[in-house]
Amino acid sequence: MNPNDDRESQQGDAARNEALWQQRFGERSERMRASEIRELLKLLDQPDVISFAGGIPDAALFPQAEIASAYQAILAGPDAGAALQYSVSEGYRPLREWIVRHMRALGVPCGIDNIVITSGSQQALDFIAKLFLMQGDTALVTWPTYLGALQALNPYEPRYDKLPIDSNEPASALAAAVIDRARAAGSRPRLAYLVPDVSNPTGRTLDRAGRERLLDLIDALDIPLIEDAAYQALRFEGTHEPSLLALEIARRGDIEQTRTLYCGTFSKTLVPGLRVGWICAAAPVVSKIVLIKQAGDLHSATINQMVTHRLAESVYAAQVEKACAAYGTRRDAMLDALGRHMPKGVEWTVPEGGMFIWLTLPPHLDATILLAEAVTSERIAYVPGGAFFPDGSGRNTARLSFSSASPARIEEGISRLGRLIAGKIAKAA
Structure with missing residues (x-):
């Protein structure tokens, strides 16, 4: 038997089983969606991807x-x-x-x-x-x-x-x-x-x-x-x-x-x-x-x-102090890198703490579409901003997390992302 035929048969069975169960699920299940962040966390297992996606604490800080x-x-x-x-x-x-x-x-x-x-x-x-x-x-x-x-x-x-x-x-x-x-x-x-x-x-x-x-x-x-x-x-x-x-x-x-x-x-x-x-x-x-x-x-x-x-x-108290020191250094590194590598037309927040910076791209850029190219060509990951809007708007926004990357990785990652965005802006000009 052709292996491709067997694979297609298995896929067909899976689709039929899923359709059967969909008929039995309550209507409420239609509003349940996979977290884009949870899916992006899988990229953390790929060492060549610089991820600003998961807003997770740095495991090196755990007691x-x-x-x-x-x-x-x-x-x-x-x-x-x-x-x-x-x-x-x-x-x-x-x-x-x-x-x-x-x-x-x-x-x-x-x-x-x-x-x-x-x-x-x-x-x-x-x-x-x-x-x-x-x-x-x-x-x-x-x-x-x-x-x-x-x-x-x-x-x-x-x-x-x-x-x-x-x-x-x-x-x-x-x-x-x-x-x-x-x-x-x-x-x-x-x-x-x-x-x-x-x-x-x-x-x-x-x-x-x-x-x-x-x-x-x-x-x-x-x-x-x-x-x-x-x-x-x-x-x-x-x-x-x-x-x-x-x-x-x-x-x-x-x-x-x-x-x-x-x-x-x-x-x-x-x-x-x-x-x-x-x-x-x-x-x-x-x-x-x-x-x-x-x-x-x-x-x-x-x-x-x-x-x-x-x-x-x-x-x-010691853990809070340690976390604030580490994340503060990384926030500063990301803000500095954004200032040097992002092209004109890109804006970002300047947080006084936490783990995140909010990036706003020119209106014609879609951060979800851009993500696919960011991962494949530049090996960079972030969370598209549309996931954070109840109506799916904010397509030209993105969330960057600085909590889990070293200053050196932040510098390299923002440099790559800035290069990609600059190319998209120049192409649209």
């Missing part, structure tokens, strides 16, 4: 010795049985107590009943979306926004609208416009989402005045606000702005009266592989999230929570 020591101490100690056993859905109590102290240091007076541990902040986003969104409800997000947030919200079938964080119009007028647009679509505003500090994907930080205006809008709309604080600790310069939850508590006097749901994580500061994050919010919200957690996975891995607690107690 590996301390992690190994923590696992060893736990498994050799009196708590070994508890570490390997089922546990409460709220999370490991000593870790939650550490988070309470941490949140208080951020200006958020709270108690242990305001904290629930999640499997990374990504699970937190999924649980919050499940709790608040019904099909067709309006979710307010920035344009662009974190792709993972869109993936978490999409299965619950929301309608998206722009979160107007740059407008100086009165909150009442902004809220009325949001409500009118939602009503015209047969919808209602139900939830808002924002990364306020050195955000993914743009690296932008919302200033104090912008935060106060946003809280005014949330008050006028009377909806919950997700504060995604994944990068809050990774600031290299500038002013540490108070968290939205801290500002709302200052207004209302008590966390129990607030609408803000703070999502924190240890992934960017300690290590992502332990998958430990948390939600800090009013106790009634946390109680509902606990019920969702029970149905979802019962609880996050107890031993990982115990290890995270030991790391938080012993090396958290």
